[in-house]
Structures are given as structure tokens and as C-alpha cells.
Amino acid sequence: MSDDSRPSRTELRTAAVIPAAGRGVRLGPGAPKALRALNGTPMLIHAVRALAASRAVSLVVVVAPPDGAPEVKSLLDAHALPDRTDFLVVPGGESRQESVKLGLDALPPDYDIVLVHDAARPLVPVDTVDAVIQAVRDGAPAVVPALPLADTVKEVEPATTPGDPEPVLATPERARLRAVQTPQGFDRQTLVRAHETVTDNVTDDASMVEQLGERVVVVPGHEEAFKVTRPLDLVLAEAVLARRRLNDGF
Ligand SMILES: Nc1ccn([C@@H]2O[C@H](COP(=O)(O)OP(=O)(O)OP(=O)(O)O)[C@@H](O)[C@H]2O)c(=O)n1
Numbered sequence: 001m002s003d004d005s006r007p008s009r010t011e012l013r014t015a016a017v018i019p020a021a022g023r024g025v026r027l028g029p030g031a032p033k034a035l036r037a038l039n040g041t042p043m044l045i046h047a048v049r050a051l052a053a054s055r056a057v058s059l060v061v062v063v064a065p066p067d068g069a070p071e072v073k074s075l076l077d078a079h080a081l082p083d084r085t086d087f088l089v090v091p092g093g094e095s096r097q098e099s100v101k102l103g104l105d106a107l108p109p110d111y112d113i114v115l116v117h118d119a120a121r122p123l124v125p126v127d128t129v130d131a132v133i134q135a136v137r138d139g140a141p142a143v144v145p146a147l148p149l150a151d152t153v154k155e156v157e158p159a160t161t162p163g164d165p166e167p168v169l170a171t172p173e174r175a176r177l178r179a180v181q182t183p184q185g186f187d188r189q190t191l192v193r194a195h196e197t198v199t200d201n202v203t204d205d206a207s208m209v210e211q212l213g214e215r216v217v218v219v220p221g222h223e224e225a226f227k228v229t230r231p232l233d234l235v236l237a238e239a240v241l242a243r244r245r246l247n248d249g250f
């Protein structure tokens, strides 16, 4: 503890919320996406291990499919996970945003930094997790890992009939764009306020904090933190795992 008995920035405790309640419609028919296997191990277990690999993360809250909390609890019990980390499982909601809010509601009081990490990004390296935590400890209320884009991006007028040509409205300057990943890291109070205040449907937590007018910063993301969204992403994820096994020499 620092002299005035408040925790210093490095003593702030970090919890991770892992929304895992999605169906995975874009991945095609099958079990809920987080429960599907990557090299024989459920994607969710890979994601939980990736976050628990950070020594700073002492609690992981998994947000399970709405009727799947008992199954997810059994899954966590059946897999080796670090002893130093506590785990909680809560049922999720209809949207990612709702699921994250349910995870936040389950957090015990003594956590000051919260990471929100998609179960669908199972292979994020621990260095990326630690870089996000460090940036929050250094004082940023919201931190997003992100990568520059490889493709040029066009803003279009979306077609009303699928398959119709779409008029291009603009070409944003690519050098100023970033593709954002998770874990996104937050000062807990800021994230809770964002979830209490913002009612629009958004696709990431940081954009809710942007709507509060708070500072959001980007740190370097990692290629291996990609999101498993479509079937080809499963092929890539298994290839990354195979390369890791080769590099680890077993
Ligand atoms: N109601 C929901 C919807 C999504 N998620 C989680 O949010 C993360 C990112 O969402 P995405 O990859 O879009 O997953 P899905 O919503 O499952 O995918 P899809 O849109 O293809 O159904 C995933 O870990 C997913 O489980 C969630 O917890 N609760």
C-alpha cells in the first residue's frame, strides 16, 4: 500500500470478464461458438487460459450462454487452470453488451481494473493482455489493442436489396484507421458508468466510453488476437496452435 493507504497504481487489482454467450451464427450450425473445440479443447478454455496467463489477472468472470452456466462451470472444473486465479460463471444475455453488463454486475467490490475479452479471441498472447493492463495502470480510463488495416476501406450506402451494387460515399485515410481487438481494459468505475449510461447498441465497450467523452487510447494489438468469426478462422486458429506446439518443441 502507498502512504495514504489507498492502493498505488501497480497494486490495483484486475479482473477479466469474458463474454461467451454468443451463438456463433456466422460460424455455421453447431454448439455455441465458445464451446466449440480448437485442437480438441473448447475455444472458451483457450480464452480463459490466455487471460489467466497474466499474473496481474486474479479473477476471471465467464459469461455463459443463458441456459449454459452449469455446463460451463463443469467445463472449467474439468480443465487445468492456474491456482492463483479465481473463476466465476454467470449466465449471459441477448446481446454482447447485455452479457458484458451481467459479467460486470457479478464483480466483487475489490477490483479496480476490468478487462473485457471475447471468448471468440482464444489465442491472444499474454504480452498483449499485459500491455493493456499496464496502460490502464498508467492512467488511461480505457485502452484498446488494435492493428493497422491491410485493406483499403470504403464507406458505402448499404444496399436495400442484398447483392445490389452499393454506391461508394468515401474512402477514409487508411493510415488513420485501426482494427480493434480485445481484451479492452478499463478503469472499473468508468466502464460501469458507460454501461449504465449508454443505451445504443454498440459493438465494443470502448465506444461506450467514447460516448461518455472520456479518453480512450490504443496500444499495439497482435495478429494472433484475431476473432474466430467465420469457418476459415477455425483453420487459421488451428494453424496458429500447431505453430506454437512446434515452437515449444512438443
Ligand atoms: N449475446 C451475446 C452475444 C455475443 N457474446 C460474446 O461476444 C463475443 C464477440 O461476439 P461475436 O464474435 O460476434 O460472437 P457471436 O455473437 O457468437 O457471433 P455471431 O454474430 O456470428 O452469432 C463472443 O465471445 C460471444 O460469445 C455474448 O457474450 N453474448
Ligand SMILES: C[C@](O)(CO)[C@H](O)COP(=O)(O)O
Binding pocket: 096, 118, 179, 180, 181, 182, 203, 204, 205, 227, 229
Ligand atoms: C469487441 C470486438 O471484438 C472488437 O473488434 C468486436 O467489435 C465484436 O463485434 P461482433 O459484432 O460481436 O463480432
